[in-house]
Amino acid sequence: EPEVTQTPSHQVTQMGQEVILRCVPISNHLYFYWYRQILGQKVEFLVSFYNNEISEKSEIFDDQFSVERPDGSNFTLKIRSTKLEDSAMYFCASSEIRGDSNQPQHFGDGTRLSIL
Amino acid sequence: AQSVAQPEDQVNVAEGNPLTVKCTYSVSGNPYLFWYVQYPNRGLQFLLKYITGDNLVKGSYGFEAEFNKSQTSFHLKKPSALVSDSALYFCAVRGSNFGNEKLTFGTGTRLTIIP
Numbered sequence: 001e002p003e004v005t006q007t008p009s010h011q012v013t014q015m016g017q018e019v020i021l022r023c024v025p026i027s028n029h030l031y032f033y034w035y036r037q038i039l040g041q042k043v044e045f046l047v048s049f050y051n052n053e054i055s056e057k058s059e060i061f062d063d064q065f066s067v068e069r070p071d072g073s074n075f076t077l078k079i080r081s082t083k084l085e086d087s088a089m090y091f092c093a094s095s096e097i098r099g100d101s102n103q104p105q106h107f108g109d110g111t112r113l114s115i116l
Numbered sequence: 117a118q119s120v121a122q123p124e125d126q127v128n129v130a131e132g133n134p135l136t137v138k139c140t141y142s143v144s145g146n147p148y149l150f151w152y153v154q155y156p157n158r159g160l161q162f163l164l165k166y167i168t169g170d171n172l173v174k175g176s177y178g179f180e181a182e183f184n185k186s187q188t189s190f191h192l193k194k195p196s197a198l199v200s201d202s203a204l205y206f207c208a209v210r211g212s213n214f215g216n217e218k219l220t221f222g223t224g225t226r227l228t229i230i231p
Contacts, residue, residue, distance in 0.1 A: 045218040107162075
């Protein structure tokens with residue numbers, strides 16, 4: 001069964017450094033998402049992306065965050081200058097068609113980001 | 117704003133007994149409801165969804181969920197629990213309006229099946 005894959009599984013970064021988290025969505029999916037889960041807390045929506053542009057973002061997704069689909073397969077989340085509170089598990093997800101609510105979002109195994 | 121409540125942080129059930137994991141929601145318009153399961157060091161795995169139609173929906177691994185509009189609930193159920201069902205379960209909701217794709221999750225319920 002096709003899967004969403006995320007790399008790396010664990011990223012350790014010094015505060016203030018830039019970090020890029022990578023995702024390969026399921027190949028025929030067109031709608032992409034990033035969520036995060038701070039340890040012990042619930043999963044929170046960050047951003048959704050369709051047709052090469054952001055379609056929705058949360059208040060967490062400030063100017064320090066950006067997303068990109070640099071080629072036909074990868075979907076990346078960049079944090080420009082990391083803060084301690086960015087430490088969390090970051091999940092990428094994808095779904096088949098925008099507006100087709102019958103299709104669930106499929107999640108990757110996540111990248112654990114630790115900011116020192 | 118949409119929200120989900122999972123009132124139980126932890127549910128313990130003896131193997132072979134029926135299980136229920138509770139979820140209530142709030143959303144504008146018709147809800148689209150989902151259950152996901154998370155095993156240790158893994159991502160969220162889709163179990164089942166309610167979009168429209170029958171209030172009782174069936175999903176993976178013998179799980180089912182009952183949509184109750186008047187009580188704004190979507191409880192997850194299984195007639196006979198297995199030890200392998202032990203995991204963290206998340207309920208999620210999104211609105212039905214076009215362009216609202218984000219899922220809002222509950223805080224999760226840790227299900228432990230006791231042999």
